[in-house]
Amino acid sequence: MSANTVLENEKIKTTQTELPSNNQIVYGTHINETEESVEIITEVAGYNKDTLEITVESQELRIIGKIPEPKDEEDKKVIQRRFSTAGYSKVFRISDKIDSEKISAEVKNGVLRLSLPKVPRAQKRQIDVKAV
Amino acid sequence: MYTNRLDNIFDNFFSDKLFNPSCSNRNHNQPEVNIYQDEKGYSLELKTPGLSNEDLEITIDENKLNVSSSISKGGFKRVFELPEGADQSNISAELKDGIATVNIPLIPKPEPRKIKVVSA
Numbered sequence: 001m002s003a004n005t006v007l008e009n010e011k012i013k014t015t016q017t018e019l020p021s022n023n024q025i026v027y028g029t030h031i032n033e034t035e036e037s038v039e040i041i042t043e044v045a046g047y048n049k050d051t052l053e054i055t056v057e058s059q060e061l062r063i064i065g066k067i068p069e070p071k072d073e074e075d076k077k078v079i080q081r082r083f084s085t086a087g088y089s090k091v092f093r094i095s096d097k098i099d100s101e102k103i104s105a106e107v108k109n110g111v112l113r114l115s116l117p118k119v120p121r122a123q124k125r126q127i128d129v130k131a132v
Numbered sequence: 133m134y135t136n137r138l139d140n141i142f143d144n145f146f147s148d149k150l151f152n153p154s155c156s157n158r159n160h161n162q163p164e165v166n167i168y169q170d171e172k173g174y175s176l177e178l179k180t181p182g183l184s185n186e187d188l189e190i191t192i193d194e195n196k197l198n199v200s201s202s203i204s205k206g207g208f209k210r211v212f213e214l215p216e217g218a219d220q221s222n223i224s225a226e227l228k229d230g231i232a233t234v235n236i237p238l239i240p241k242p243e244p245r246k247i248k249v250v251s252a
Contacts, residue, residue, distance in 0.1 A: 020182065021205065023182065023183070024183075024205040024206045025180055025181060025182045025183060025201075025206045025208075026181050026182040027181070043181040043182075043230070044181070044229075044230070045179045045180075045230035045231050047229055048229045075171065076169065076170045077168065077169045078166070079167035079168060079169055080165065080166060082164035082165055082179075083164045083166060085231070109181060109182055109183060109184055109227075109229065110179075110180075110181035110182065110229045110230015110231065111181045111182045
């Protein structure tokens with residue numbers, strides 16, 4: 001990935017080639033950049049729109065999963081635990097090519113899809129040279 | 133694989149074995165599983181972010197609980213041996229925010245009962 005687009009503070013599992021489709025299991029984070037935008041698809045199992053908080057501030061896109069209400073787990077015995085949903089946090093550094101006002105996000109079945117449109121490139125323009 | 137080896141510790145208790153050994157070598161798509169127990173029974177949590185209800189299939193067959201998905205990309209099958217005393221007809225499952233929870237209640241123990249002795 002080029003350094004001036006989107007950087008993540010964690011290891012990215014796949015490169016910016018193919019994004020997961022709508023009906024497949026999504027593990028880790030997937031990023032794809034096109035001319036117009038950067039798309040991020042990341043797993044947020046256990047969270048939904050009410051428990052995820054996404055903010056953009058000083059070129060940082062932050063995704064925070066608020067810890068869900070503690071379940072009545074005291075008398076539950078753990079036989080095996082392979083994953084935890086207690087707390088989620090991810091930070092992406094975004095470049096000034098991204099129009100941060102237009103970032104959008106949707107979450108479904110524990111998968112978060114972020115769309116980060118780029119600021120449209122200024123069109124080439126001819127400057128008239130005046131004779132003085 | 134590390135995961136599967138660990139799972140085997142619970143063989144006698146609540147096994148989580150893969151029938152097809154070839155699957156275990158490419159188990160990137162195998163959902164991770166949490167297993168809990170309380171006095172009412174067991175619950176399983178499978179992490180399947182991206183899957184919807186229609187993508188998941190859960191069946192019970194001869195004391196085995198099969199959780200599978202035949203999605204074209206990343207389909208999987210996990211087989212769990214049901215523990216003794218599991219109330220198979222009351223197993224329920226729900227999928228929420230990418231986590232599938234299967235509840236396996238235990239058959240309640242019968243209340244102690246007094247047998248009246250009658251004179252012959």
